Amino acid sequence: MGKPSDTAIIREHARGGAPRWCCAMIRRAAFLVFVISALSACAGTGLREPLRVSLAGLESIPGEGLEARFLARIRVQNPNDVSIPYSGLSAELDLNGRSFASGVSDATGEIPRFGESVIELPLTVPGTAIVRQLLGFVGGVPSKATYHVKGFLNTGTFGRAPFDSTGEVEMPKPASS
Numbered sequence: 001m002g003k004p005s006d007t008a009i010i011r012e013h014a015r016g017g018a019p020r021w022c023c024a025m026i027r028r029a030a031f032l033v034f035v036i037s038a039l040s041a042c043a044g045t046g047l048r049e050p051l052r053v054s055l056a057g058l059e060s061i062p063g064e065g066l067e068a069r070f071l072a073r074i075r076v077q078n079p080n081d082v083s084i085p086y087s088g089l090s091a092e093l094d095l096n097g098r099s100f101a102s103g104v105s106d107a108t109g110e111i112p113r114f115g116e117s118v119i120e121l122p123l124t125v126p127g128t129a130i131v132r133q134l135l136g137f138v139g140g141v142p143s144k145a146t147y148h149v150k151g152f153l154n155t156g157t158f159g160r161a162p163f164d165s166t167g168e169v170e171m172p173k174p175a176s177s
Contacts, residue, residue: 091151
């Protein structure tokens with residue numbers, strides 16, 4: 001559809017209205033202003049500092065078949081001046097630089113402003129990840145293992161609060177006979 005003729009524009013003005021193409025442009029411009037305003041408002045609710053996450057504990061729970069299951073206790077620290085309500089989380093755990101476990105939870109709660117919470121997250125370790133870790137210990141069992149946990153807390157309408165953290169854990173010493 002092309003630009004209207006000058007005659008059509010004059011007739012439209014004579015009836016006291018604006019040309020249709022002009023109304024369409026105004027609607028599009030208003031929609032664009034609305035979208036930009038909404039995005040600016042969302043950006044204002046963002047976190048200034050990233051969440052700090054550490055592995056507070058790990059205990060074995062029953063698994064299925066060739067998989068192992070663990071209940072991870074993840075400590076989440078919020079260094080921001082706003083509390084973070086969450087409804088669900090997802091995480092992946094690498095151990096010694098290798099993919100090890102992943103998990104999801106429908107846990108709900110709130111990380112207080114300038115506060116912390118411990119969240120329980122069931123993790124599944126596939127049999128292949130166990131084999132990869134065991135092959136990594138061929139030269140001996142190290143005294144410490146490095147971990148890398150990354151994921152997000154689902155914060156509802158405005159999205160996610162991501163986290164990404166690395167640390168070390170002491171490896172259990174082999175029993176001596």
